[in-house]
Every structure is written in C-alpha cells, then in structure tokens.
Amino acid sequence: xxxxxxxxxxxxxxxxxxxxxxxxxxxxxxxxxxxxxxxxxxxxxxxxxxxxxxxxxxxxxxxxxxxxxxxxxxxxxxxxxxxxxxxxxxxxxxxxxxxxxxxxxxxxxxxxxxxxxxxxxxxxxxxxxxxxxxxxxxxxxxxxxxxxxxxxxxxxxxxxxxxxxxxxxxxxxxxxxxxxxxxxxxxxxxxxxxxxxxxxxxxxxxxxxxxxxxxxxxxxxxxxxxxxxxxxxxxxxxxxxxxxxxxxxxxxxxxxxxxxxx
Amino acid sequence: xxxxxxxxxxxxxxxxxxxxxxxxxxxxxxxxxxxxxxxxxxxxxxxxxxxxxxxxxxxxxxxxxxxxxxxxxxxxxxxxxxxxxxxxxxxxxxxxxxxxxxxxxxxxxxxxxxxxxxxxxxxxxxxxxxxxxxxxxxxxxxxxxxxxxxxxxxxxxxxxxxxxxxxxxxxxxxxxxxxxxxxxxxxxxxxxxxxxxxxxxxxxxxxxxxxxxxxxxxxxxxxxxxxxxxxxxxxxxxxxxxxxxxxxxxxxxxxxxxxxxx
Amino acid sequence: xxxxxxxxxxxxxxxxxxxxxxxxxxxxxxxxxxxxxxxxxxxxxxxxxxxxxxxxxxxxxxxxxxxxxxxxxxxxxxxxxxxxxxxxxxxxxxxxxxxxxxxxxxxxxxxxxxxxxxxxxxxxxxxxxxxxxxxxxxxxxxxxxxxxxxxxxxxxxxxxxxxxxxxxxxxxxxxxxxxxxxxxxxxxxxxxxxxxxxxxxxxxxxxxxxxxxxxxxxxxxxxxxxxxxxxxxxxxxxxxxxxxxxxxxxxxxxxxxxxxxx
Numbered sequence: 138x139x140x141x142x143x144x145x146x147x148x149x150x151x152x153x154x155x156x157x158x159x160x161x162x163x164x165x166x167x168x169x170x171x172x173x174x175x176x177x178x179x180x181x182x183x184x185x186x187x188x189x190x191x192x193x194x195x196x197x198x199x200x201x202x203x204x205x206x207x208x209x210x211x212x213x214x215x216x217x218x219x220x221x222x223x224x225x226x227x228x229x230x231x232x233x234x235x236x237x238x239x240x241x242x243x244x245x246x247x248x249x250x251x252x253x254x255x256x257x258x259x260x261x262x263x264x265x266x267x268x269x270x271x272x273x274x275x276x277x278x279x280x281x282x283x284x285x286x287x288x289x290x291x292x293x294x295x296x297x298x299x300x301x302x303x304x305x306x307x308x309x310x311x312x313x314x315x316x317x318x319x320x321x322x323x324x325x326x327x328x329x330x331x332x333x334x335x336x337x338x339x340x341x342x343x344x345x346x347x348x349x350x351x352x353x354x355x356x357x358x359x360x361x362x363x364x365x366x367x368x369x370x371x372x373x374x375x376x377x378x379x380x381x382x383x384x385x386x387x388x389x390x391x392x393x394x395x396x397x398x399x
Numbered sequence: 400x401x402x403x404x405x406x407x408x409x410x411x412x413x414x415x416x417x418x419x420x421x422x423x424x425x426x427x428x429x430x431x432x433x434x435x436x437x438x439x440x441x442x443x444x445x446x447x448x449x450x451x452x453x454x455x456x457x458x459x460x461x462x463x464x465x466x467x468x469x470x471x472x473x474x475x476x477x478x479x480x481x482x483x484x485x486x487x488x489x490x491x492x493x494x495x496x497x498x499x500x501x502x503x504x505x506x507x508x509x510x511x512x513x514x515x516x517x518x519x520x521x522x523x524x525x526x527x528x529x530x531x532x533x534x535x536x537x538x539x540x541x542x543x544x545x546x547x548x549x550x551x552x553x554x555x556x557x558x559x560x561x562x563x564x565x566x567x568x569x570x571x572x573x574x575x576x577x578x579x580x581x582x583x584x585x586x587x588x589x590x591x592x593x594x595x596x597x598x599x600x601x602x603x604x605x606x607x608x609x610x611x612x613x614x615x616x617x618x619x620x621x622x623x624x625x626x627x628x629x630x631x632x633x634x635x636x637x638x639x640x641x642x643x644x645x646x647x648x649x650x651x652x653x654x655x656x657x658x659x660x661x
Numbered sequence: 662x663x664x665x666x667x668x669x670x671x672x673x674x675x676x677x678x679x680x681x682x683x684x685x686x687x688x689x690x691x692x693x694x695x696x697x698x699x700x701x702x703x704x705x706x707x708x709x710x711x712x713x714x715x716x717x718x719x720x721x722x723x724x725x726x727x728x729x730x731x732x733x734x735x736x737x738x739x740x741x742x743x744x745x746x747x748x749x750x751x752x753x754x755x756x757x758x759x760x761x762x763x764x765x766x767x768x769x770x771x772x773x774x775x776x777x778x779x780x781x782x783x784x785x786x787x788x789x790x791x792x793x794x795x796x797x798x799x800x801x802x803x804x805x806x807x808x809x810x811x812x813x814x815x816x817x818x819x820x821x822x823x824x825x826x827x828x829x830x831x832x833x834x835x836x837x838x839x840x841x842x843x844x845x846x847x848x849x850x851x852x853x854x855x856x857x858x859x860x861x862x863x864x865x866x867x868x869x870x871x872x873x874x875x876x877x878x879x880x881x882x883x884x885x886x887x888x889x890x891x892x893x894x895x896x897x898x899x900x901x902x903x904x905x906x907x908x909x910x911x912x913x914x915x916x917x918x919x920x921x922x923x
Contacts, residue, residue: 169695169711171431175596180641185596186501187431190474193505200504212714212738214474239710242724243717332915334699334709379704380911387642391594433693437858442903447858448763449693452736455767462766476736649904653856 138291140313140320143359148367149395151347151360156182160346163188163201163231165219167209167238170335173383174205177339180390181364183346189215194222199229202349205342206253208246209238216249223256232259232348235303236341241270254301259348260358261297262306262341265290272297287313291320304358306344308337312366314359321359325366332379333386340365368393400553402575402582405621410629411657413609413622418444422608425450425463425493427481429471429500432597435645436467439601442652443626445608451477456484461491464611467604468515470508471500478511485518494521494610497565498603503532516563521610522620523559524568524603527552534559549575553582566620568606570599574628576621583621587628594641595648602627626655662815664837664844667883672891673919675871675884680706684870687712687725687755689743691733691762694859697907698729701863704914705888707870713739718746723753726873729866730777732770733762740773747780756783756872759827760865765794778825783872784882785821786830786865789814796821811837815844828882830868832861836890838883845883849890856903857910864889892917 161184166174175185188197198204204226206219226233235258237250250271261271265287269276272293287309294305298317306314312323330336343364347357368389376382423446428436437447450459460466466488468481488495497520499512512533523533527549531538534555549571556567560579568576574585592598605626609619630651638644685708690698699709712721722728728750730743750757759782761774774795785795789811793800796817811833818829822841830838836847854860867888871881892913900906 167711168430168692168713169699169709171696172433172435172596173696175431176641176645179594179596185431187429187472188501188505189430189472190507193473193507196505210711210713211717239712243712243720245714245717332703334696334703376912378912378915379700380908380913380915383700384642384646384908388638388640389642391640391642430692434695434697434858437693438903441856441858447693449691449734450763450767451692451734452769455735455769458767646904646908650900650902651904653902653904 139288140322143321143323143363145399147356148360148363149399151350151352151357152364152393152395152398154350154352155346159183160202160349161186162342162345163197163204163222164342165189165194165215165222166205166207166338166342169209170338173335174339174342176387177390178342178346180387181343181393185342189218191218191221194218195225198222198226198231201231203345204231204233205236205345206233207236207238207338207341208240208250209338211246211249223253227257232345234258234260234262234341234345234348236338237261237263237267237271238338240267241276258301258303259354260304260306260344261301262308262344264337265307265309268297268305268307269293287311291315304354306358306362308340308362312362314355314362316355319355321355323359323362323366325363326369327373329373329376329379329382330369333382336365336369363398364390364393367398401550402584405583405585405625407661409618410622410625411661413612413614413619414626414655414657414660416612416614417608421445422464422611423448424604424607425459425466425484426604427451427456427477427484428467428469428600428604431471432600435597436601436604438649439652440604440608442649443605443655447604451480453480453483456480457487460484460488460493463493465607466493466495467498467607468495469498469500469600469603470502470512471600473508473511485515489519494607496520496522496524496603496607496610498600499523499525499529499533500600502529503538520563520565521616522566522568522606523563524570524606526599527569527571530559530567530569531555549573553577566616568620568624570602570624574624576617576624578617581617583617585621585624585628587625588631589635591635591638591641591644592631595644598627598631625660626652629660630655663812664846667845667847667887669923671880672884672887673923675874675876675881676888676917676919676922678874678876679870683707684726684873685710686866686869687721687728687746688866689713689718689739689746690729690731690862690866693733694862697859698863698866700911701914702866702870704911705867705917709866713742715742715745718742719749722746722750722755725755727869728755728757729760729869730757731760731762731862731865732764732774733862735770735773747777751781756869758782758784758786758865758869758872760862761785761787761791761795762862764791765800782825782827783878784828784830784868785825786832786868788861789831789833792821792829792831793817811835815839819844828878830882830886832864832886836886838879838886840879843879845879847883847886847890849887850893851897853897853900853903853906854893857906860889860893887922888914888917891922
C-alpha cells in the first residue's frame with residue numbers, strides 16, 4: 138500500500154486556517170528541544186507556552202488551543218504533570234498529541250506511553266520504530282533513532298489509529314498519516330533534517346497546533362507534516378550544513394505561503 | 400503621559416560601565432530560554448551562570464553580580480531554590496530582578512510572584528499584561544503573550560515601582576521604564592522580535608546585569624532595554640525571518656558600541 | 662613542560678573511526694546546553710540521547726556507546742540518576758566522561774564530583790580552574806569561567822590522571838591532554854568560542870563519543886579537542902560575531918574531513 142500524496146491545495150487551506158486564528162500550543166516536551174520547538178511554532182505563526190507545574194498544567198490545558206505531550210526526557214514528576222494536563226484537556230475538549238520518543242527501548246516511558254493510549258490522543262506522531270513499538274510490533278530502535286522504514290510501519294500506524302481513535306503520523310524519509318481508514322503520504326525534506334536535533338519533536342508541536350483547526354483531522358495532521366517537509370526542502374537548498382540549516386528552516390517556515398504549497 | 404526617550408549618551412555610558420567590569424549574572428530562568436539567555440549575556444559582554452540546586456543557589460547569589468528570577472517554568476522545587484537565592488542575595492546586597500512570565504493567567508506563579516514583591520527586587524521586567532496583573536489591575540493576557548499595550552500599563556508600572564521600590568520596565572512595541580517618580584521611554588526593535596522565543600526573558604537577564612553597575616538604577620535598566628532595541632533593529636535590517644534574526648541579533652549585541660548608541 | 666602538538670594524521674584516524682561506527686552518546690548534561698550538545702554530536706556524525714529518569718538512565722547506559730556526566734545544573738535528583746547511570750555503565754564497560762562544571766566554587770557539586778572520581782571515569786574534561794580544584798589545588802574560578810591558564814594546570818591534570826586512571830583534558834586557549842604519563846597539546850580555535858555558551862560542554866560530549874572508539878584513549882580524547890579547535894577556527898574565519906559563529910561551527914563540524922585534519 139502506497140498512499141496518495143496529500144494534495145497541495147489541502148495543505149494550503151490548513152495553512153490559511155492556522156494563520157487566521159493562531160493556535161496557542163501548550164508544550165510539555167523534552168529538555169533538549171524546548172527553544173527550537175517554541176521557535177518553530179512562532180515562525181509558522183502559532184504561539185507556544187511551556188507550563189509544567191502540575192496545578193498550572195491542569196489549569197492551562199483548557200486555555201490552550203492544543204496540548205503536546207513529548208516523553209523524550211520523562212521523569213516521575215513530569216509524568217504526573219502530564220497526566221494532570223491530559224485529564225484537564227480532555228474535560229475541556231482541548232485536543233492533545235503524543236510524541237512517544239524512544240518508546241520501546243526504555244521501560245519507564247514505554248509503560249507510561251501505553252497508559253496514555255487509553256486517554257484519547259487526537260494524534261500520535263513518531264518515527265517507524267516508535268510507532269511499531271507502540272502498536273506492539275517488533276522494532277529495531279535503540280533510542281531516538283529509527284532503525285525501521287516509515288512505509289513498513291504503516292500497517293502498525295493503521296492498527297494504532299483504529300485502536301486509539303487518533304490520527305497517526307509515522308515520519309521518516311517520507312511521512313505517512315492515517316486515521317485508521319484513509320491515509321496520505323507526504324514527501325519533501327531531506328536527510329540533513331536528521332542531523333539537527335528536534336525536527337521531529339517540533340513537527341509534533343505543529344501537529345498539535347493543526348489539531349486545533351477546523352476541518353478534517355487527517356488532512357490537518359498531514360498538512361503539518363507537509364509544512365515541515367516543504368520548509369525543510371527549501372532550507373536544505375540554501376544550507377551548507379546542519380548549522381546554517383536551522384536559521385534557513387525557521388525563515389522558510391515564516392515565509393510559507395498557501396500559493397507555494399498549492 | 401508619554402515619557403521622554405532615554406538619551407543616547409546615557410545608554411552609551413551604561414554600556415561603557417558594563418564592558419569595563421563584566422557582570423556575572425546568576426540566572427534562575429525557565430527551561431525554554433536557557434541557552435539563548437546565556438548567549439545574549441555573553442554576546443553583550445557579561446557572563447552567565449545557571450545554578451539551581453537550593454544550597455548552591457544560596458551560595459552562589461553572593462558571588463554573582465546580580466540574580467535573575469524568571470518564573471516561566473516554575474515548579475514547587477524551583478520556587479524553593481529561588482527563595483533561597485533571593486534571601487542570600489538580599490543578605491549580601493546582590494541586586495535581583497523579577498521576570499513575572501505569564502503572571503495573572505496561572506494561579507501557582509501568581510501567588511509566588513506576589514510573595515516575591517515583598518522581597519525587594521531591584522527591578523521588575525514584564526510585558527503589559529504581566530505588569531498590570533502584578534499591580535492588581537485587570538489584564539487580558541492568556542499566557543506569555545501580552546494582549547495589552549505597554550503605554551496603557553505605565554500607570555500600573557508606576558504604582559508597582561512605588562509599592563516595591565523596584566525599577567519597573569514594561570516592554571512592548573515601545574518600552575517604558577520607571578522608578579515610581581521618573582520615567583524613560585525606549586524605542587527601536589521591531590515586530591520580528593516577537594517571533595523569536597526569549598527576547599523578553601533575555602532582556603531581563605541584561606536588566607539584571609545592568610542593575611549591578613554604578614550609576615542611577617533607572618538609567619541602567621532603561622539602557623538595558625535600549626541595547627536590545629538597538630541590536631534588534633540592526634538585526635532585523637539584515638534578516639530574512641526569525642531564523643536569520645537570531646545570529647544577526649547576537650552579532651549586533653557583540654558589536655554594540657558607545658558611539659553608535661550615543 | 663610543553664607537550665608536543667597532536668599530529669594531524671592521528672586526529673584524522675580518529676575521525677575516520679568515528680564516522681565508520683557512529684557512537685551513541687548518553688548525555689546527562691546541564692539544562693543550558695542540551696540542544697547545542699545534541700547538535701554538535703549530530704553535526705560531527707555521532708548520535709545523542711538524553712535519558713535522565715534514574716531507572717531509564719541505568720537501563721540506557723549499557724545500550725549507549727558512551728555516557729557523559731556534566732554537573733553544570735546538578736540537583737539532588739539528577740545526582741541520583743547520574744550515579745545509577747554510572748554504575749550501570751561500569752557494569753557493562755560503557756566508558757563515561759566527567760565534565761566538572763564550576764567545581765571548587767560550589768559545595769554540593771564539589772562533594773559530588775569528588776565522589777565520582779572513585780568511579781573510574783574514562784576521561785575528565787574541564788577548564789584550568791576546574792581541573793585544579795578537582796586535583797585539590799588552589800584555583801581562582803568563580804563559576805563557569807576559568808581564571809587560570811590551561812598550561813599552569815597541566816601538573817594538576819597529570820596528578821588527576823594518575824589518581825583516577827582517567828585521561829584528563831584541561832582546555833583553554835590551548836588544550837592539554839594527558840593519561841598521567843604522556844601528554845599532547847592541541848592548538849586552534851579562538852577567543853570567540855568563549856562568547857558562545859556550551860562549546861566546552863559540547864566538547865565533553867565529543868570526548869565521550871571518542872572514548873568509545875578503538876585505539877589509544879589518550880589520542881582519542883586529544884582528537885576530540887582537535888575536532889573542536891579546527892572547526893572553531895574555520896568558523897571564526899567566516900563569522901561576524903558569536904551569533905553567526907554557531908551555524909558556521911556546526912557546518913564546519915559536519916564538513917570535517919580527514920584530509921584537512923591530516
């Protein structure tokens with residue numbers, strides 16, 4: 138199964154919605170990518186807020202447009218704050234997104250991520266190894282790297298989507314996004330994006346932003362992937378390496394426009 | 400009331416003092432802006448140190464030239480370490496600065512920030528919504544963004560300065576700085592600075608650095624605002640977006656000189 | 662004593678080994694430099710993973726090629742997780758590296774760092790003040806800055822290497838690396854590198870990566886220093902300040918090749 142490419146007019150329409158009513162994304166994410174995640178959201182036209190104390194996280198989730206849960210540097214304390222935020226988000230119908238960083242390889246986060254699957258995430262975004270592990274399949278990951286191919290994890294993504302009700306994005310050289318019934322593929326980007334920390338984590342924040350928009354969730358999540366692939370490709374074209382990629386990428390996200398996407 | 404612009408020779412003189420005896424700024428700041436804050440201080444000629452364990456924070460505050468307290472990702476643990484550092488700073492006459500991120504919108508940090516007002520901050524730096532909330536006025540903020548205009552918050556800033564003895568800077572499209580009696584305005588910068596995370600938080604660190612310098616505290620704090628507005632304007636002139644802004648901004652801070660400011 | 666410069670062919674050979682089997686570096690490092698450290702490792706061709714929960718850290722150390730322990734923002738909680746990781750690393754013969762940030766100036770981390778010396782670090786990387794303090798000599802540091810000269814700390818580095826069995830790198834304007842018997846010096850870089858946060862911390866991560874490679878540990882650690890000095894010098898040549906230095910530095914690390922080093 139090779140899903141069709143997301144049509145450009147579809148991504149263009151989601152970008153139009155995002156810029157019309159900028160989502161405020163409550164990010165509970167790992168220690169490594171906090172600044173980059175915030176800058177990606179700001180560049181594309183959304184607003185970030187990192188609120189982590191349990192009482193405040195629960196108070197903020199209903200104020201935010203969407204909530205991001207990224208378990209990259211999970212601790213016992215942060216897991217409790219995340220649960221408080223997720224329950225508050227669900228009570229106020231704030232969509233929340235799971236980024237299951239390095240799930241499968243490590244026991245504490247694997248137990249936690251499986252516990253979260255029952256709490257109705259709006260979307261899940263991971264690499265092939267993470268999606269395979271979350272769906273209970275064998276994966277070859279040894280941490281944050283994926284040792285598996287995205288297309289090979291599409292069946293696991295379909296299964297996970299059906300199990301949880303979430304839209305599942307499995308990302309890699311090409312991205313695949315499914316709601317358990319239909320699927321899109323998204324092309325673009327390039328290997329240099331894997332030499333910069335946080336491109337996947339920041340994508341999950343953009344996925345969260347897009348989950349708060351009107352329209353079909355499947356299309357919204359695939360559009361988030363398309364924004365990053367498109368800006369990534371533009372940035373790679375003018376970069377000399379991963380260092381010059383970062384400013385070029387943020388500039389490209391800032392300059393994204395519906396016409397170019399369409 | 401529209402305060403006069405800070406004279407250029409005044410900012411120039413503060414920059415000269417900063418470069419003559421580089422302040423060491425003890426930063427207890429939020430998780431998102433740690434690296435950017437350190438790089439801003441280093442670029443302008445000061446030195447950062449992030450020390451967060453309660454015993455060490457209390458030990459370090461007297462060694463440092465100034466202490467920054469930023470409550471952006473406050474937790475119960477970090478609030479205890481901040482209190483220990485503030486008490487040690489006060490005992491050794493190390494000036495400390497409060498950045499009340501998102502105060503008003505969230506209960507835990509709002510209680511904490513109000514508690515800190517009695518502990519004699521040398522300066523407070525916030526956006527209009529934060530200064531209004533801290534002064535007990537109605538504000539429209541929903542997190543880190545300000546939904547209010549800086550000039551409209553100047554009366555609240557005056558009140559807060561009189562109440563606490565701190566110099567209060569309310570920053571936005573234009574900045575206003577007051578000691579409760581006199582006030583300066585500071586112009587420059589540009590809207591692109593709001594598309595990069597941490598420009599306000601890093602300004603608060605520069606305010607802390609300047610609070611350790613000889614001279615009038617009101618002028619020192621306004622000069623800190625001027626450095627950032629000036630460098631921001633220079634950087635925007637050569638940027639293609641928020642990505643290329645960051646390196647250009649740090650380069651501009653590094654290249655700041657008294658002649659250009661005057 | 663002025664040690665000989667590390668021969669270029671030696672650094673070239675270590676780079677070849679690193680690129681042939683990219684090390685996965687488990688980084689337990691400070692809050693300020695997480696993103697930069699990860700990006701330096703990715704740029705040079707290694708892989709970073711930040712795993713900090715005690716159970717997971719102990720589980721991950723044996724999976725990783727090497728473990729980095731950086732005490733820049735040490736807390737009681739993180740010190741427990743670090744000990745768990747170090748014990749697991751030692752049991753599985755994963756080499757671990759100590760970066761004793763600001764040791765000597767602050768009591769809690771100084772006690773902790775001395776406790777770690779008995780746990781067989783493969784290497785220790787610090788500035789002169791830190792190495793002097795760790796060796797029990799008088800140092801003039803007041804935090805992360807070194808107030809001492811690297812060459813003057815070489816005797817302390819030799820003593821520390823003999824005491825612990827670690828290769829000790831004392832870095833500054835010139836770097837000195839010793840296994841307690843032999844020593845190399847490494848030249849290059851430039852003062853602009855001290856105006857960017859994390860160049861030393863990121864070097865320690867590259868040291869950890871190189872400690873996992875075949876060959877002589879002394880040569881491997883000195884090569885890590887040489888990679889950073891070499892890329893730093895290249896980046897300074899094309900930078901206008903510390904802002905443009907960062908992308909240029911990461912690009913230079915990415916483009917490092919054995920021929921140029923030789």
